[in-house]
Every structure is written in C-alpha cells, then in structure tokens.
Amino acid sequence: MAYVAQRIVFSILSLFVLLFITFLLSHVVAGDPAIVAAGPNAGAAKIALLREQMGLDKPLLTQFAIYCGQILQGDLGTSWFTRQPIASDVLRELPPSLELVFIAMLINLAVSLPLGLLTARYAGSRFDDLVRLGVMAGAGLPVFWIAIILQQIVAGRWQLLPTAGRLGFANREFSGATGFYLFDSLAAGNMNVFLDTLAHLVLPAFALSLLFTAVGVRITRTAMIGEFRKDYVTLARAKGASEPRIMFRHVFANGATPALTVFGMQFGWMLGATVLVEEIFGRPGIGRYAVKAVTQSDIHAVVAVVFVVGVVFLLANLLVDIALYVLSPRKQQRA
C-alpha cells in the first residue's frame, strides 16, 4: 500500500508543477488578454477596468495562488469570451473526446499486443519485415491525411460509415447524464443510439490510433523480444509446452510491463492529439475547444484544458502503475 500512496503523492506533485508551468507560460507568451477581451474599439479606461476585473493587475504569484484555490474548489475560472464557467465547458467537451480516445486505445491495444508478441517471436522472419514495413507506413502518414482519406473513401464513396458528427440526424435529440453516449445509451437500454455512436466513432478512432498503434507494435515487440531469449522459455520448451502456450502463459506477462507503461502514457498523448480528428470529423471535443481558446487568448480556458488533459494523463499512468503493482506478484510480496 505504501507504494500506491507514494504514487498518488507523486502524481499530485507532478500535477502542481504542470499547472504552474502552463500558468506561467500562458502569461508570458500570450498577448494582453484584457486588450483582446475588450475588443478592437475599446478605450484605455475600458481595458484598465477589465484588467482589474480579471485580476490581471495583481502580482503573478498571487494570481496563481488565487487560481489554485479556485481549482481546489472545482472552479476552473470563467471564460473571458463565453462568460461561462470553464468547468461546465470542460464537462461538456471532455466526454466525447474521452470516448474517442477510449475506442482508439482499444484498437491500439487489440493490434499492438498480438502483433508485437508475434513479431518478437518470429523476429527476423518475413512476417516481421512485413509488419515493420506496415509500422513505418503507419507512423509516417500524417493523421489529418489518413482522416481525410478515410472520410472520403469509406464514408463518402462507400457509404459504409457516417461522415461526421457524434450522432445521426435521427438521434439528434439524445442526451444523457454523463455525456458519454456509449454509456448513456446502454444505461437507457437504447441499442439504436449505442450503435449509432459507435459507428460515428470508428473512423475518427482509427485515424487517431494509427500513429500510436505503430509505436505500440514496436514497443511491445521490443519488450517481448528479450523475454524469448531467456532460459525460462528454453525450460518451457523442454517441458513440452506449445508455442502459443509459451507466448501467452509465459512470455506475455513478463514482457507486458514496460509496454503497458507506454500505453498508459499514450492515453494522455492521444487526448492531446484529438484536435485534428475532431476538426475533420466535425466532432465536439476538448481538442477543438482548446484550439478555440488558444486563438482567442482565453488564458483561463487554455490553462484549464492543459490542466484537465494533465489530470487524465496522470490518472491513466497512475492506474497503469497500480494495475501493474497489483498484477505483479513480486511487488506484492515485497511490500
């Protein structure tokens, strides 16, 4: 348990550091938000008034302290543009993005783990070369290009999947308590909406996952390849264990640890990379929201998005760490 507590404390510390750095950066980099917020025709008096209202006249550290205090109360500040609490914006925009990332991650894992394991086992074979080629292609193609091609061909020409949006026109009235339509529709027993949501997720999730899957296959292969050279594999062969048994019962559990750590990080990276896919497929989400906030110099919104993505990133890593801790018998016994 000491290990879990230590991981949690460490995560909170990382979060604080992250928050401070982004807060500082946005203050240093962005133009004067008061001028932007006041609009092009505002006079000096209006700008000064706004600056006071926004707390921009206070020292930087004070501003940061006030901001941290608000965050502890779940208040991410008020957008200078929409005049809405940012927390409610984030709660609205985050679920569609998380849903997208979740499905993309599933695709990633479903491809990376078996392919990584097989290429490690048959390293140097023609199969390995072929996968390597595919991985290079996957890693080399820009996400936006893949997204557009998929949209044009699979959705446009073949009409197999919807082109854009989160839900079809017939289901436009649907809403749920959590904002995760996959979950909400299941909870409501509405299979129609569930399948519609899923259909809208397939192409964007695939486009988003491609680059990450390419990395995932290589990471898994690297993690597994050393395991196959270890003597316990020789002993398992000498015991008469079949190749699938050696791969899944013996090698997988030992080689998965470093790979899973990377997958945990990928979850956070994906959330930060949703914008292109969301833009092309016309999906609401945290990525589009962030871009809008940046172009409008809406500093509190930018910092809030970075903060929330950071929280998700750290949470994903924390969960992976705890999962590995629980799954690893050796750590358990030492504690």
Next chain:
Amino acid sequence: MTHPTLAPEEPLLKVEDATIALRVGGRTMVSGVSFAVNRREVFGVVGESGSGKTLLTRTLFGLQDDARLTAGRVTFEGRTLPLEGYGAAVRGLLGHAIGYVPQDPFSSLNPSMRIGKQITEAIYLAKGWPMGAERTREAAIALMAEVGIPEPALAFDQYPDQFSGGMRQRIVFAIALSQEPKLLVADEPTTALDAITQRRVIEMMLDRSRRHGLAVILISHNLELLRQSVGRIAVLYGGQLLNIVPAADVGTHAAHPYTEALFACIPTREKALADIRSIPGEPVGAGFGTSGCAFASRCAYAEPVCLTAPLPLNAGITSGFSACLLGRGAQ
C-alpha cells in the same frame, strides 16, 4: 525401426556421425560426433567454452533455434528420428521421454509464475490430461520434498525470486523430474552455484538417477566434477569428439592427449604443485571440421600427420574411443 523388440543392451540414445551447422551462413560447427548413452547410465560431456558441447546438446534436443542437424542419425529407444523435420520430431520427445535442465537457475524459472504452478504445468504437459488440482498439488509437493526443498507446501505458493540459486536449481530439477523422463539432459546445471551447493545438487541428481533408473547426460566444463559424478566422459574440442573414456580411467590410464592435458590442469590432493600444468596456446572455437585434429596445434605429442590427416570417427559407437591420430588413449 529395425528393432521390433528392443534388445536389453540396446542403448537409450544413439548419436551417429552428428554434424551441426548454423542456420545463417551454414557454417559447420560440430562434425562427426558419435556416442551412445545406455539406460540408467550417467554420461558426461566435457569441453572448454566454445568447444561446441552446449550447441551439440541443445541442437540434438531441439532447443537451439539458430543451428540444425545437417547430417547424422539419432536413435532414441530404438526409433530413428528423421533428419528432415528433426527439430519437431525431437521436441515431441521433450516433456515426457527427455527432460532438460538449462544452465542458469536465475533465469530458467518464470519470474511471474508461482513455483507450484510451474511444476504442475510440467506434470500436466507430461501426462497430457489434468490429474485434478489436489492430486497434482500433492505430487508436486512430494517431488519438491524429494529434491530437498524445505517446507515444500509453503514453497508451492512462492515465486522464484524468493529462493537461492541452489534452491532454484532444485526446483528446475523437480520440474524436469516431474515428467518422469527416461533421459535427463543437464547443461552445466551447477556452474552458477557455489562449490558446496554444486556438490549437493549433483548428489541429489545422482541419487534420483540411481533410484529411478534415470539416464543422465551431464554437460560441464569441469572435468573434475564429471570424474567424480559420471560413468563415462565424452571429450569435445573444436567441435570434434576427441575421446570417450571411463571416468575412473581419467588420470590413471592412458587417454587422449587432450583429456590428459585437461586433467593435468586440475589441482587434486594426490598431485604436487609442479604436476599442475596449463595447456599452452589458445583454445580453438567450434567448427574445426574433420581434417586434422583440432588439438594438434597445442598438443605436446603432435606430429605433422596430426594437422592434415582425416580425424578418426567413432564409427562403431564403441563405449571407449580415442580420436588421436597417433593412437594414444586407444583401448
């Protein structure tokens, strides 16, 4: 295949003219090795690092991915294994007829699997059907007690890194023995262990061999260890089989010059310090081929013929054999 009923004197394992080459590049590493191991016999294979002893045995028993048997004939229990698809054929014998103990006990157990599970898996794989959890567990615990694991019932649920090297090697033996093989191949099973633990593990293995009629091939670079443990010793050098000699004869009777030179390196109680001599020169690697004796360049007795003449092969698979071109050590 020519033996409808197995004669009692028929050896358990017969290796005739085995030649082993690397898969990539096709370089021949071990040439023309012939020997036979009888039922219940404890047979030693000695050689320096790079002599090809591990490559030979790992390839013979289907555990070496990057090398293959290119020529020769291997017969186990009177059944000749096909050269084509040899690896698959011999792997079919692993896990029940043939057991194997790898070199390093620190890496030969799966670190994330409980000891008990690793033994019961072996029992299940050997039997081919589940025996029932409780009975398998009891069998595994009895076996752990037999190889000398203290508190085997407790050890059953523990993980490899909770055991010392010696205990781990006992567990590996328990895994191999649980499958009740007829032949146990142990590749330097004690090299990673200290001298006393080494002795104990070997004793345990020999005891098991005596009581269950298990044939053993013990591979080691340590001639003294083999001399004290096995019946006959095969001596490999440069990928050549130079000598097969009764262990008791080493140091007392004439043997192949290389065997004698190896023995001269070992300090024993009977020897004066001046009698301990190292072998001049550097050891050659495996892959010397069969023209000329691999040891000739370092041999005290070497004559010009030793460098070029074709090496005598153990064609008749006699129980004693010397490949010396000058006839030294021949019986």
